């Protein structure tokens with residue numbers, strides 16, 4: 302136990318320490334056990350190997366919060382403040398590098414961060430405000446997309462059937478919302494949406510898909526500069542007119558990632574919670590407390606399990622170690638939530654309530670899209686439980702497969718048996734029914750993503766059991 306203290310106070314460098322890999326088979330199946338092992342061995346901050354690169358992992362609630370709040374102004378997210386990266390000692394083929402090098406708002410500090418955040422706040426405001434026309438349209442679009450997906454997954458069958466609610470609902474729905482927010486006018490919304498999916502899946506075709514996606518986002522950005530509309534890119538430009546097309550397309554990539562992936566993960570996790578929990582969770586739906594359920598699910602299983610790196614700009618004590626200036630610290634929200642100092646304080650008489658959880662971050666980089674994400678998830682859950690009278694897992698809850706990446710943790714699939722509710726009808730009239738695949742149709746005049754989606758529907762139909 303003293304060994305690490307000697308290393309820490311003796312000024313040993315992170316890069317010369319013998320560190321264990323974080324992403325093991327154990328981490329995949331039971332990350333909490335890995336966190337506890339590291340906490341027992343090193344205390345609230347541990348050195349680990351992340352896919353071949355040594356980093357510090359902050360596991361303690363108060364250490365994660367201290368770095369997030371950054372009250373001393375010494376923690377930097379700028380990639381140039383990470384010494385090993387700036388000096389070329391991080392391998393060029395390190396799998397996390399592409400995600401970092403997009404270099405959008407998440408990796409800024411100082412004036413640039415403040416200006417970009419202010420622009421995001423303005424650009425998201427109309428969509429996050431339920432009373433604003435854009436907010437109302439967005440809520441209708443989410444309901445409509447949810448109903449379209451439910452129609453596709455249940456068509457041709459009887460009142461009951463088997464579906465995977467991750468692949469057929471939780472994952473495509475937020476991407477359809479992204480399509481709406483981006484305001485594609487080019488008639489390519491459907492193809493772009495499928496490319497977003499390929500990129501987020503990081504499969505063999507992801508590099509080509511990323512190239513096409515960035516090209517499509519640049520083209521979209523240039524089109525919005527020339528002819529602004531009522532959409533996120535136009536609002537972001539209005540709030541930050543100095544953005545170049547390249548900078549704008551990087552920010553749009555950020556929107557695709559957080560809205561498309563994190564929100565999909567939270568939808569899947571929330572459905573699982575509502576289906577598997579005792580009657581409490583279903584009761585809370587009827588009591589109109591769905592938003593609180595979403596918040597609690599985000600706390601128990603934070604979609605962003607770990608947050609991208611911060612480096613101190615001066616040597617700094619954290620946990621039992623001295624972190625040298627320029628060394629990367631990875632913040633584990635999931636581990637912080639398992640810290641007995643946080644988890645043990647969750648009783649009703651505690652001063653720390655579930656509202657003190659860190660699933661949405663905290664401090665100067667705190668999430669700006671929390672309201673939007675919560676809205677998407679609550680509408681997704683509410684449409685599902687309106688259209689189906691019963692949803693039952695086909696696997697025991699503790700055997701549901703999870704997917705872990707260095708940053709994310711969510712359900713890989715959510716197989717359920719459904720029973721359609723008698724007489725439950727779609728909430729909003731569809732802009733176009735999810736017709737059988739044919740030629741792509743022209744985009745809607747408002748540029749929304751609710752146009753016919755031949756490849757998306759074809760793909761989703763291919764997922765149906767037995768290929769009905």
Ligand code: HEM
Nearest residue numbers: 406407559560563564567608660661662666668669670674
């Ligand atoms: C379930 C969905 C979501 C979760 C769990 C989530 C969580 C987070 C977290 C933990 C951070 C802090 C990152 C850090 O400190 O390193 C963050 C930042 C951010 N989020 Fe979200 N988010 C979600 C959805 C969204 C959506 C839909 C948007 C809308 C555009 C959004 C916009 C942002 C922005 C702009 C930041 C960066 C702020 C900064 O670095 O200053 N998020 N989010």
